[in-house]
Amino acid sequence: MLAADDLIALVENYNPRTDKALIRRAYDYGRAMHEGQFRQSGEPYFSHPVAVAALLTEQRLDDATLVTALLHDTIEDTRSTFSEVEALFGADIASLVDGVTKLTNLQLSSTQTKQAENFRKLFMAMSKDLRVILVKLADRLHNMRTIKSMRHEKQVQKSRETMDIYAPLAGRMGMQWMREELEDLAFAVLNPEGRQSIMRRFVTLQRETGDVVQRITRDMRKELDDAQIDAEVYGRAKKPYSIWRKMQEKELAFSRLSDIYGFRVITKTERDCYAALGVIHQRWRAVPGRFKDYISQPKSNGYRSIHTTVSGRDGKRVEVQIRTRQMHDVAEAGVAAHWSYRDGVLSENPFAVDPTRWINSLTEQFVGEEDHEDFLEAVKLEMYSDQVFCFTPKGDVIKLPKGATPLDYAYAIHTRIGSGCVGAKVDGLRVPLWTRLRNGQSVEIITAQGQVPQATWLDIAATGKAKTAIRRALREADRERYIKLGRELARSAFEHVGQKATDKTLETAARHLRLGSAKEVLARLGSAEITSTEVVEAVYPNLVHDTRDTVPKQRAVIGLGEGQSFDRAPCCEPLPGERIVGITERGRGVVVHAIDCEALAEYEDEPDRWLDLHWQPGTHAAVYDMTIDLTIGNDAGVLGRICTLIGERKANISNLEFIDRKPDFYRLLIHVELRDIEQLHTLMTALEAESDVAAVERFRDPLRIKGDRV
Template identity: 75%
Template sequence: MTAEAGLQPLAGADDHIDADDLLSLVRNYNPKTNEALIRSAFEYGREMHAGQLRHSGEPYFTHPVAVAAILTEQRLDDATIVTALLHDTIEDTRSTYSEVVERFGPEIAKLVDGVTKLTNLQLSNRESKQAENFRKLFMAMSKDLRVILVKLADRLHNMRTIRHMRSEKQRQKAQETMDIYAPLAGRMGMQWMREELEDLSFRVVNPEARSSILRRFITLQRETGDVIPKITDDIEAVLDKHGVQAQVFGRAKKPYSIWRKMQDKKLAFSRLSDIYGFRVIAETEDDCYRVLGAIHQRWKSVPGRFKDYISQPKSNGYRSIHTTVSGRDGKQVEVQIRTRQMHEVAEAGVAAHWSYRDGVRAENPFAVDPAKWLEALTERFENAEDHDEFLEHVKLEMYSDQVFCFTPKGDVVKLPRGATPIDFAYSIHTRIGHSCVGAKVDGLRVPLWTRLKNGQSVEVITAEGQSPQATWIDIATTGRAKAAIRRSLREVDRGRYIKLGRELARVAFEQVDKKASDKALDTAAKALNLESGEEVLARIGSAEMSARDVVAQLYPEIADKRDDGVIESKRAVIGLPPGARAQRAQCCQAVPGERIVGITYPGKGPVVHAIDCPALASFDEYPERWIDLHWTEGRHAAVHNVTVDVTISNENGILGRICTLIGEQNANISDLHFIDRKPDFFRLLVDLDVRDAEHLHAVMMAVEADSDVATLDRFRNLDRRP
């Protein structure tokens, strides 16, 4: 596999380097470093941590040294390196803030204190507290972003050595890293760190899935050989032919990146195409476009997979051209094209602002001002009415890439990837969003859940008297749109929410043989710091609060005992008209755990569809037929039929083994139908009875991991709709 020599961060730093080794790393990029300051911090940190041990049994001070070494890979200034060496002294030793000020100055003391305060934030607590912790995190970032750089390096080294922790602590730290620190690193433009944090967390959170990906890679390499050098040579030959000077590097994508793509696109590994990525480093911006032209002349580009972040940079300074082409043997490969300076920002992200080269602060025209970046990032959060809205803003903002769409007048509207016309409407004005009844994209009428793409022109169709629908919550992706929709629904539809909440509460209370009386609800309101029992019902009905949580608040012991009760199919869906029984639409076969909506039909009960079912497009013009539905919370009976489409090798015993795998997951096979028989492969539809989406996911993972399973997909057929 071709390595990107000199471009990737160094491999994990040696935990046992001494002061001279660390100074050597700093001098590589900053010959004018204050050696006395760093050596003094090294000796002070070692003295303060003397006698302390890590979980591995090593001296504790090896950890701060390793964190400092990681930061030298980003060529950071002396103050940041010293902060890394001292980042645990105030918290874990007899050192004090005033002593650090006296020895190392107020700048370093403030940085160390900032890292200490971040360390004390419990970012994986319950949602409401997590939201407040995010506020504190962003406040710390706003004072000096270097605090976050040290904390990210601290988390990276802890994840590299996480195997020495207790298993439950490993899972908690890995999930926190996946939820918070990895996307934060990505948002700051430090993609290499995001990928490593994700993969280290993936190793802990889902080791079976990661091992499955690696096994598939080994099998693929055994069958096709190492294709990266071959494709690299192909690209270099094309560039030589066109007289373009550039360096080409290739790599296989990280296991977590591949796993996420499999989940997002619901694809088996064998159906993934662009599992290899290539990077072309050109001399000038003009050369980047010449490289693009040469590649597109040689290979066919894949529609919808082109992004020009040079002409439309990301807010963190990222610039690059992305394209996917059908290369050697029809394999799709992703190619990123950028200049050397663009690449330095792509690797360091916002941290490029502090990078040094040859003893002076590196001048990179593409590096963003951290203060301006933070101002742009936090601007959207100021209007959040409560902690949960703020948290939703932050998470969406950190995870999102961007698309740029145009109004009919040609104004640019910047939205996160995956945004819909609903998000577009609310980004223009709340009033436009509230009155939206439809949209045209590039002149064609489209459903409101359509995912917008770069460069599209969007026209919002409005009507007087229109108000937001409850289903828009699931269609919208931006925090601004979701918050505006929720506010409107709370104001306009409070009565309907109270009615739905009363039904949800009735069912939840009956499960513990209690009644959802006004007195009980008022008591719950006091315990939850809400103004009335009616407010409790309104929040339950708007999905801001779980009815089971209210029951648990009043009757914790009973709720715990009844928690294992299985929910019967007749009680599986909540929100139905009185006396009605729901029917599951066979086109999408929604199961508990998935978002659902009901469509009414004359003379029979509502039909339950998954919110992303394509069949719903035909009802877009009939909003009066849509009703809000929810699955009853709890453990459902394994009676929900789902069809999967599986292709397996045509060899003795394989079908029996697949059936055994399904049975081992406590799923029942209700029917099995062969739809294609070939000499080497069979394709068949298998009807399974499962409890919920998580149960289905476990069954499909177990089957897909089998080496003789070529493809496995959930089967959806619009011809089977009502």
């Protein structure tokens, strides 16, 4: 995660006059609000807003937009409020943060009528301040870049929404680079085999023809230099999804595609653009019908460029875009160029459009129903039979699974609303919180200050989000108990290395672990969110290696009843260090699942079978079987090197299963014996770094229902 100083340095590269104090205050506030929250990958949640802000610096955006990025999830996911953000950072930033929050809650896929209504709301939010959608697009881009940590169903849902809505929107705003990356990231989830086939064919083509991009780039530079035209030339292969789409649209095989490479010529002046076009058409044959002059006829979002497609003697077609540097800046940033800074002042780019005028003209285009298709492109209108759609008092749609209650609805709106819920009205009538909601009902939640989640709510809630939030709140209520337990664990751990767990020692540990206080360290230690080894190592790193306690198998899990034994669920194969829950099974004791295991959805209606469990802190004496899904190149010695690499990470291979064999690669499942999640992360990182490894991921199979007793 970028530190505040590093983020400020990125801003100062294009805006030396940036308000460093403002950005630092927003950074500190956002980090404090998200303290204790983690992403699915295990990273601190605040790393996400920081990454979104860093993405926006690449577009040289203003301080208010960057601060909005840092705070964009605070009102939605923390105890922060609109009033507090307004008091601390001003009305402008508070309005932007609120706008991003509303966009996050906007359901863009439902029935056709409701979808059209929500798209009108989307345009209304954009028309108020386009920076709202810029933050949302950067937010979606970072989420797609890190999508592997999500459950597969969530990956598919987010990727479909990205492909249908956010990627076309980025393209419409003139941010073509973002559109292409969003599409390609979504394509990798929705059709991984298709994308991999394109990548393999690219490798084969490059092996057969050499580096075409470098050769043509060199030829273009020579022709332009001979004509005394000062220009830069860049070339690249087109994105896999762009190629795949052309193959589908034209019903062509990869070998018959011609224009899979694109080149960009950036000149000093507009006159040089047309001169460069003449040089290129003299050297290469122009393809009829593939010429567009967006300089004389610019797009509404400010985009200007000359597009032409040419072919050489070998028949290979390449696309060439010719533009000036100022045109290029707008082409990269799109409508966002209006807020772009250079040398501390707003960039005076003559091609940057007024975003208000642009959004108004765009909105006018889509007033009629006949114009929606042009914008939506491939939007899929889905209505799932296993879901219910309820309405807020304002008419917004909340999508819930069948069997959901008003309590689930409240948590779907906001965790704060759910936690403060004391009652509900359905279609204007007061109903119990355990009432099952039906399609089309209007729901109003009644809240009260001081209300806190009750343990009985776990029996009422049907959704994972609500159950997780309730359990988290109940754990907070037990904080003092966790602190007391953590103090005992800390005392014992420090005594083992000949030291004492004094307040000063624990404050030092808190500082190194980036936690707020010694009490926070003890609370997390008592709730098994961190281990005693981590606490001791933070203060005395040289004393830990030889003095770690080992945890025997029979004491590996905390939270089991007397006489209860446990199995590790074979569907998710949880490891020490992961967050876990237990499901009681007849004849099998307790089956331990990772907290994000897909199989847990089957038990959401049986809360009495759930147990809140934790792994025992410390180094575990036992080793646990774990399966890795690996795709590697089919070359001599590759498998041997992979096995050696695994052995070097102190992991033992217990079995190999070959899943798929192809001439150029094969896929296999490797069963390895590991001690904890940290060892797995180390091993996965090492495998990902190997050049012969095409793909590596943790193998999970929700269909597995039997496993061996630990």
